[in-house]
Amino acid sequence: xxxxxxxxxxxxxxxxxxxxxxxxxxxxxxxxxxxxxxxxxxxxxxxxxxxxxxxxxxxxxxxxxxxxxxxxxxxxxxxxxxxxxxxxxxxxxxxxxxxxxxxxxxxxxxxxxxxxxxxxxxxxxxxxxxxxxxxxxxxxxxxxxxxxxxxxxxxxxxxxxxxxxxxxxxxxxxxxxxxxxxxxxxxxxxxxxxxxxxxxxxxxxxxxxxxxxxxxxxxxxxxxxxxxxxxxxxxxxxxxxxxxxxx
Amino acid sequence: xxxxxxxxxxxxxxxxxxxxxxxxxxxxxxxxxxxxxxxxxxxxxxxxxxxxxxxxxxxxxxxxxxxxxxxxxxxxxxxxxxxxxxxxxxxxxxxxxxxxxxxxxxxxxxxxxxxxxxxxxxxxxxxxxxxxxxxxxxxxxxxxxxxxxxxxxxxxxxxxxxxxxxxxxxxxxxxxxxxxxxxxxxxxxxxxxxxxxxxxxxxxxxxxxxxxxxxxxxxxxxxxxxxxxxxxxxxxxxxxxxxxxxxxxxxxxxxxxxxxxxxxxxxxxxxxxxxxxxxxxxxxxxxxxxxxxxxxxxxxxxxxxxxxxxxxxxxxxxxxxxxxxxxxxxxxxxxxxxxxxxxxxxxxxxxxxxxxxxxxxxxxxxxxxxxxxxxxxxxxxxxxxxxxxxxxxxxxxxxxxxxxxxxxx
Numbered sequence: 001x002x003x004x005x006x007x008x009x010x011x012x013x014x015x016x017x018x019x020x021x022x023x024x025x026x027x028x029x030x031x032x033x034x035x036x037x038x039x040x041x042x043x044x045x046x047x048x049x050x051x052x053x054x055x056x057x058x059x060x061x062x063x064x065x066x067x068x069x070x071x072x073x074x075x076x077x078x079x080x081x082x083x084x085x086x087x088x089x090x091x092x093x094x095x096x097x098x099x100x101x102x103x104x105x106x107x108x109x110x111x112x113x114x115x116x117x118x119x120x121x122x123x124x125x126x127x128x129x130x131x132x133x134x135x136x137x138x139x140x141x142x143x144x145x146x147x148x149x150x151x152x153x154x155x156x157x158x159x160x161x162x163x164x165x166x167x168x169x170x171x172x173x174x175x176x177x178x179x180x181x182x183x184x185x186x187x188x189x190x191x192x193x194x195x196x197x198x199x200x201x202x203x204x205x206x207x208x209x210x211x212x213x214x215x216x217x218x219x220x221x222x223x224x225x226x227x228x229x230x231x232x233x234x235x236x237x238x239x240x241x242x243x244x245x246x247x
Numbered sequence: 248x249x250x251x252x253x254x255x256x257x258x259x260x261x262x263x264x265x266x267x268x269x270x271x272x273x274x275x276x277x278x279x280x281x282x283x284x285x286x287x288x289x290x291x292x293x294x295x296x297x298x299x300x301x302x303x304x305x306x307x308x309x310x311x312x313x314x315x316x317x318x319x320x321x322x323x324x325x326x327x328x329x330x331x332x333x334x335x336x337x338x339x340x341x342x343x344x345x346x347x348x349x350x351x352x353x354x355x356x357x358x359x360x361x362x363x364x365x366x367x368x369x370x371x372x373x374x375x376x377x378x379x380x381x382x383x384x385x386x387x388x389x390x391x392x393x394x395x396x397x398x399x400x401x402x403x404x405x406x407x408x409x410x411x412x413x414x415x416x417x418x419x420x421x422x423x424x425x426x427x428x429x430x431x432x433x434x435x436x437x438x439x440x441x442x443x444x445x446x447x448x449x450x451x452x453x454x455x456x457x458x459x460x461x462x463x464x465x466x467x468x469x470x471x472x473x474x475x476x477x478x479x480x481x482x483x484x485x486x487x488x489x490x491x492x493x494x495x496x497x498x499x500x501x502x503x504x505x506x507x508x509x510x511x512x513x514x515x516x517x518x519x520x521x522x523x524x525x526x527x528x529x530x531x532x533x534x535x536x537x538x539x540x541x542x543x544x545x546x547x548x549x550x551x552x553x554x555x556x557x558x559x560x561x562x563x564x565x566x567x568x569x570x571x572x573x574x575x576x577x578x579x580x581x582x583x584x585x586x587x588x589x590x591x592x593x594x595x596x597x598x599x600x601x602x603x604x605x606x607x608x609x610x611x612x613x614x615x616x617x618x619x620x621x622x623x624x625x626x627x628x629x630x631x632x633x634x635x636x637x638x639x640x641x642x643x644x645x646x647x648x649x650x651x652x653x654x655x656x
Contacts, residue, residue, distance in 0.1 A: 033563070033585065036623075039623065040623075040625075040628070043624070043625070044625060154625050155625050155626055155629075158621055158624045158625065158626040158627070159626050161620075161621060162618065162621060162626065162627075165615055165617055165618050165621075166615065169614075169615050173617040174617055177617050177620050181620060186624075187620075187621075187624065190623060190624055191620060194622060194623055197623075198542070198565040198622065198623075210619070210620060
């Protein structure tokens with residue numbers, strides 16, 4: 001893990017996050033607007049860096065992994081420690097880069113939600129990246145898949161949802177929207193923050209449906225459980241794949 | 248010098264002939280009804296603290312009714328408690344509780360029938376159907392009363408201060424909570440509503456219908472079922488009021504419907520689902536208002552004409568302006584918008600490019616409310632950005648040509 005932490009890219013990522021979050025908070029005169037800019041960083045940059053960095057890292061250490069596999073170590077242990085190392089280092093990077101500025105400038109419920117959501121997103125995209133690497137052997141293909149996955153989660157999925165919404169405009173779409181949002185960790189994270197940031201606009205009828213669901217403890221519990229499921233499922237599946245993989 | 252001589256003489260005159268009558272358990276008069284029966288115009292009734300069940304206390308003489316230490320007048324959930332039917336009556340310092348409920352007769356805590364110069368002040372009204380009711384009255388003052396109702400349903404609850412077909416009223420410093428409408432005005436002219444607090448009412452904090460030439464100043468309206476509603480009235484002036492936390496789809500900080508020649512200045516709108524909703528409003532001038540942290544700061548329907556907005560501050564609103572059509576006959580000028588991203592090359596503190604306060608996404612949400620769930624996602628900001636460069640969905644003319652770079656005040 002210290003090896004990853006010392007990695008130049010992680011250092012640059014930490015510094016970038018730190019610079020970005022400090023500047024948005026000190027540039028804007030009201031810190032809630034800074035929070036908004038930071039939200040975009042968390043929802044776009046954090047998943048991107050997590051997924052790409054993890055993919056490249058796993059491919060680069062393919063030989064090292066092969067070496068480890070030849071040692072008397074369980075494959076499961078190797079794979080899981082790789083996952084833990086990657087996610088822990090990215091978590092530390094995120095926490096130093098974005099968490100500390102948020103705690104300094106905006107130590108409110110919104111700030112805490114943001115840190116929790118950002119941390120979870122970091123781990124989720126490490127898990128997804130590892131799934132992508134275990135599925136493909138070719139490095140270029142794997143990185144391509146990772147980029148496509150990021151693009152899908154941050155842009156294409158929302159486009160599809162918007163399209164669905166227009167198509168089914170005559171039907172009550174509030175409840176299905178809640179279910180659909182669970183299919184995308186980025187959306188789910190965004191909604192969790194949205195409910196606190198735009199509370200007034202969310203108090204309209206539709207918003208109230210969302211608020212009634214996501215605003216309650218069961219709703220928040222459901223959202224976080226879903227996010228954790230988004231970590232657990234890819235990790236479980238990739239571990240199973242790695243166990244039987246011909247290296 | 249003559250008038251100066253006359254005024255003390257006049258005071259002396261009333262001092263001699265007006266009696267003071269005491270009412271109470273240890274006094275000559277045990278209840279108020281008998282004391283009122285024996286009183287003459289100009290007398291003062293001092294009522295000791297205690298619990299009085301007077302059924303319906305009808306006052307047909309111009310007398311002063313003053314409670315010492317808030318004596319309780321109990322309507323036993325059956326009667327109208329005080330009915331004022333004479334000019335110049337003063338009712339001061341009572342605790343008026345448990346009026347009857349009737350949808351036929353509008354039973355009230357204190358009702359003023361066709362009178363002039365009546366003063367109702369410093370009373371506490373609890374669990375009354377209608378609180379203080381002014382019917383066809385002129386030049387009356389309703390001051391520093393506290394009105395509390397506990398009904399949960401609109402049908403079981405009347406208005407706090409209900410004024411119908413009256414003229415020149417002064418509604419000052421009252422605190423109203425839990426009624427159907429906090430303050431209700433219908434066919435009331437030339438009146439002022441000043442320093443009242445109207446909160447947690449079931450329907451509106453303030454409700455205006457067909458009332459012209461009124462003014463309301465420095466009131467607080469918060470947490471009401473549907474905010475404040477001003478309809479079908481002309482020449483209303485609204486200064487320095489607070490409209491806060493009116494939440495819900497049909498709830499507005501203030502609803503302006505069929506209003507003409509209004510004037511709004513220095514009002515403060517915070518944390519409402521929509522701060523102002525305008526429909527058929529004409530010639531309204533709005534300046535120096537603050538819109539902070541609302542869902543929509545302004546919903547202005549295409550049926551509004553000649554509404555002018557100048558020097559207002561818009562900060563932290565989710566959407567600044569929402570509208571339902573492309574026709575725009577209103578003027579926005581010199582407002583401060585915190586979402587403005589333009590520049591100011593000549594440093595005159597006015598942005599060089601116009602600001603379009605209607606975002607594409609607010610139009611989409613207006614049409615497809617569930618789309619709200621995608622708000623602030625990458626794709627929606629992308630849509631907003633493209634729309635800013637090439638407006639197609641949003642009304643072309645709805646823009647602030649001279650947005651301010653710094654807050655207007």
